[in-house]
Amino acid sequence: MKVATGGHKxxxxxxxxxxxxxxxxxxxxxxxxxxxxxxxKELGDDFLICNAAGCFTLLSVYPxxxxxxxxxxxxxxxxxxxxxGVRDALDIRMRYRGLExxxxxQVIVVAGDGSSNDIGFGASSAAIHRGLDFIYFCYDNEAYGxxxxxxxxxxxxxxxxxxxxSTYVHEAGTEINKKDLFEIWKAQKxxxxxxxxxxxxxxxxxxxxxxxxxxxxxMFICMSPCPTGWGFEPKEAQLIAKLAVxxxxxxxxxxxxxxxxHTVRPxxxxxxxxxxxxxxxxxxxxxxxxxxxxxxxxxxRVDEYWRNYE
Amino acid sequence: MxxxxxxxxxxxxxxxxxxxxxxxxxxxxxxxxxxPLYGAERRGAPVIxxxxxxxxxxxxxxxxxxxxIILIGDETLLNDPQSAPLCGAEPTxxxxxxxxxxxxxxxxxxxxxxANLNDLCLQHLNNRTVYSSxxxxxxxxxxxxxxxxxxxxxxEDELTPHGISSSALKGNLDLAREIFASLQPVDILRKEEKVxxxxxxxxxxxxxxVDGAPIILEPGNMALRKTGNWRVERPEIDYExxxxxLICYARCPDGVIxxxxxxRPEIDYxxxxxxxICAQECPGHFxxxxxxxxxxx
Numbered sequence: 001m002k003v004a005t006g007g008h009k010x011x012x013x014x015x016x017x018x019x020x021x022x023x024x025x026x027x028x029x030x031x032x033x034x035x036x037x038x039x040x041k042e043l044g045d046d047f048l049i050c051n052a053a054g055c056f057t058l059l060s061v062y063p064x065x066x067x068x069x070x071x072x073x074x075x076x077x078x079x080x081x082x083x084x085g086v087r088d089a090l091d092i093r094m095r096y097r098g099l100e101x102x103x104x105x106q107v108i109v110v111a112g113d114g115s116s117n118d119i120g121f122g123a124s125s126a127a128i129h130r131g132l133d134f135i136y137f138c139y140d141n142e143a144y145g146x147x148x149x150x151x152x153x154x155x156x157x158x159x160x161x162x163x164x165x166s167t168y169v170h171e172a173g174t175e176i177n178k179k180d181l182f183e184i185w186k187a188q189k190x191x192x193x194x195x196x197x198x199x200x201x202x203x204x205x206x207x208x209x210x211x212x213x214x215x216x217x218x219m220f221i222c223m224s225p226c227p228t229g230w231g232f233e234p235k236e237a238q239l240i241a242k243l244a245v246x247x248x249x250x251x252x253x254x255x256x257x258x259x260x261x262h263t264v265r266p267x268x269x270x271x272x273x274x275x276x277x278x279x280x281x282x283x284x285x286x287x288x289x290x291x292x293x294x295x296x297x298x299x300x301r302v303d304e305y306w307r308n309y310e
Numbered sequence: 311m312x313x314x315x316x317x318x319x320x321x322x323x324x325x326x327x328x329x330x331x332x333x334x335x336x337x338x339x340x341x342x343x344x345x346p347l348y349g350a351e352r353r354g355a356p357v358i359x360x361x362x363x364x365x366x367x368x369x370x371x372x373x374x375x376x377x378x379i380i381l382i383g384d385e386t387l388l389n390d391p392q393s394a395p396l397c398g399a400e401p402t403x404x405x406x407x408x409x410x411x412x413x414x415x416x417x418x419x420x421x422x423x424x425a426n427l428n429d430l431c432l433q434h435l436n437n438r439t440v441y442s443s444x445x446x447x448x449x450x451x452x453x454x455x456x457x458x459x460x461x462x463x464x465x466e467d468e469l470t471p472h473g474i475s476s477s478a479l480k481g482n483l484d485l486a487r488e489i490f491a492s493l494q495p496v497d498i499l500r501k502e503e504k505v506x507x508x509x510x511x512x513x514x515x516x517x518x519x520v521d522g523a524p525i526i527l528e529p530g531n532m533a534l535r536k537t538g539n540w541r542v543e544r545p546e547i548d549y550e551x552x553x554x555x556l557i558c559y560a561r562c563p564d565g566v567i568x569x570x571x572x573x574r575p576e577i578d579y580x581x582x583x584x585x586x587i588c589a590q591e592c593p594g595h596f597x598x599x600x601x602x603x604x605x606x607x
Contacts, residue, residue, distance in 0.1 A: 011560045018565045022581035023535035026563075027320075027353040029585035034563035045529075062524040066532035166473070201560045227585075228321070228353045235586035238561055280473075287475055 008205045015041040015205065021066040025058040029234025031241055032056070032139030032224035034198035036110065039137060039220070042208035045069045047106040048086055052079040052120055054112035055146040056139065070105065079109045080123035083134045106135065106212070113140040113154035116221075117179050121153075128188040128217045135211055136219045141226035142178070149229035153179040156249075157301070158294045159281045161229075166284035172294045173284060177301070181221055186255050191216030194254035197223045199241035200264050207254060207263070223250045231280020243275040248302045251309075262309060269306065272299045311364035312498065313374045314449050317395040318359075318383030319540065320352040323442025326468060327381070328359035330446035333464035335363035338456045343368050354540035354583055356393035363453065369506065377403060378498050381449055383427070383441040385409040386539050386602060388416070402499040406448055408441065423452070425493070434485035435478065439542050442469070447486040454495025461486055533581065537564075541584030543599040547575060551596040558588035558597060 008014065019040035026033050032055065040047070048070040051059065060071050074082045087107050093099035111120055116138040124136060143161045144150040150163045151174060160166050160173035185193050191214050196204040204222075211218040225240040227233065232240055244250035245264060249272060252264035273295060276282040285291045314331060318324035325346035332344030346359040360374045376398040385407055387393045399405060406423045407413075413422035425448070432438040443465050450456040465486050469479055516522075547558070552574065559567045559575050566578040567588060577588075589597040 011556050014556075014560055016569065018568075020565055021530040021533040022564045022566045022578060023532040023537055024564070025349075025355060025535075025537075028540060028564075028583035029353075029587055030563050034561070037563065037565050038560075060526065060532070063526055064532040064535055065526045065528075066530060068529045071526075160473075198561075198563070233586075234353070235590040237563070237585070238587055238591055284473065 008202045008209070011201065013205075014038070014201060017041050017044065019043070019045060019047075019068055020059075021068075023064070024066045025061055026055065027226075027228050027234070029227045029237040030055070030224070031198050031226065031237050032112075032141060032222060034237075035139060035196060035204065035222035035224060036137060038198065038201050038204050039196070039208045039222075040069075042205055043106055043108070043135070043212055046104070047108050048072060049108045049110050050074055050079040050082040050086065052076050052109070052111035052115035053146075054115055054144075055141070056110055056112065057146060059110075076111075076115045077119040077123060079111050079115065080120060080127045080132075080134075080136075083107045083109050084127060084130075084132055087133060107133070108135045108137060110137050110139070112145065112152075113138060113142060113181075114144045114152040116140070117153035117181055124185075124219075125188065128185065128190045128219070131191075131216050133215050134217060136217065138181070138219070138221045139224040140181075140221055141224040141229060143226075143229055145226050145229045149226075154181070156298075158276075158285060158291075158298055160284055161281070171284070171291060173281075182253070182255075185219050186260070189258070190219050190255075192218040192254070192256055194219070194263075195221045195223065195250070195252055197241050197245055197250060197252050197264070198225075199238050199245065200252060203252060203263050210256075229281070231283070232278055236278065240275070240278060243270070243278070246270045247272045247275045248306050249275055249298075251305065269302070272302055311362060311366075311368065311370070311503065312379065312453060312500070313377045314361040314363070314379045314381065314453075315374050315377035315395075315398075316359045316361070316381045316383065316445060316449070317387050317393060318357055318441060318445070319387070319542075320348065320355050320357050321439070322357075322383050323440045324357045324359045324383055324445070326442035326472075327383070327445040327449070328361045330442060330461070330464045330468045331361045331449045332363070333468055334446065334450050334456050334461040335361070335453075337460035337463055340364060340455070341366065341368050347373055354537075356387060356390060358393070361449070374398075376400060376501070378501070379403070379449060379452060380405045381445050382407045383445050384439075384542075385411070386541075390539055402501070404452060404496055404498060406452065408445070421496075423493075423496070425489070427489070430485060430488060434481040434488070436481075443482040443486045444489055447489040448493060451490045451493040452496050453498070458487065458490050461490060536580045537583050538580045541582060541602050543584055543586060544579065544602050545577060545582070545584070545586055545589045545597050546600055547577065548596045548598065549574065551594060553594070553596075555593065557591055557593060561587050561591045563587065 045068040053076040151161045156178045164174045166173040194207045225237045248269040253262045328344040332342040335342040341364045343362040348357045404421045408427040409424045410426040427444045428438040450461045566581045
């Protein structure tokens, strides 16, 4: 079994470095920010983030930046082409213009699920195809969070968003399934591909430590509980992330050299209700009456997934 | 025309309060206009909402710079430079603050009214920081020209699309009713209507890209922005019991829990947004929460 290891075994092994200064305008309790913070701890300060428009637009608000490294802001569809441009510029300058190796930067794309699954999807597929040397961090809060939580291709079946509320005609809310970005990216065989949860800091850190040492496209999908959009108290963000893992809804896994490994396995999978019932976006499944068929379908999909791995 | 400006924080129902107040005014036979104003920052960040109520057609548009009534849902905003809730207040401007302090202790300068809405919200809604019904009831009562029935109708109509349960709606209606009964209308001196004239067109000039592009050359300067006043409740570590497991340090999304030289976790209160994940996640429950008393301890 090939398991990522950066040698971290307990919380105290986490890298003490903080690459993100406090003071950002992101919501209190943001799960995506926690994921990025833990990831950047491993990557050091020599990076350039190409940031797609989205919630993380708020990372840097002129004239302030929370990052010790560089940040380039792009349109929602543009972070990967921007990363290609930056990578090429660095390579050309190192090869022909005498830029020293120590001035090299790790090029990181930070994009939300909207950019990753919809608008910027084609560009990331093309970049993996070309073997672009970069790290891709997708913070997945399962909708267009920054504009008020509208449906994205990552919104799960049965959730309510601004554009797919539960109505008399469409009682379940979102009636289509979440796009399986992991499987789509996996089909293109990137150098490294992993899902990470902010509730599993050691697993997350090990994966970033491993990715740092590799070359080529290294893709991350980070489960990002969103207090504002999902409808729960900010203090429960990590509890929700934990329940997503424990119910099996969000499998924590990695793909490396042709093999998929589940790095954090739920010991005994909890019923999906435990995850759903705490969030306002699923409240219509329980009130005013229980939508048993929808809950059962969600459970069935999770069971079918795990049947291959348990 | 009466101009009402409502201040609060993202997540407290400030936008909804302005909507309820506008609808209530409309049901009472007035013309009404309501809209919020906030940047991309949300939950916890300052939010402003506006309501205009008038007997005649409302031609005025845009933010209200000199309001007749200012409703402040969160007292920690009082001396927040970004929000500046008292901006544009004149001696005749009526200011309501959700606070346990008396008007005298807050200021001698304005027509201030305070009431502690948090406890009432907690009692009726089981949540002490959602002010949509409470603040709109305050506004409706202080204006004095809106009927209780119209207010209650507006509360119901504006909250129902949010998908709240019937018990929560009842809580909101009871809350609005109780607040409406507990306050008295205030005679508001109405300002003269301004003559609105258009300014002449100003043509923008174009700068070279280097001058015009926003380039930041100071790494990590975001720390100059203090987000500590977003907090409603403050986490406090009980160092008597803390065993330095550092789970709180690992779980803090904003990275505001640092490690002291002796290995203890330390909270940076200048930046802590008060998400309280640390208190929730502390395995021994050694972090308790204390209600922030804002700018006036």
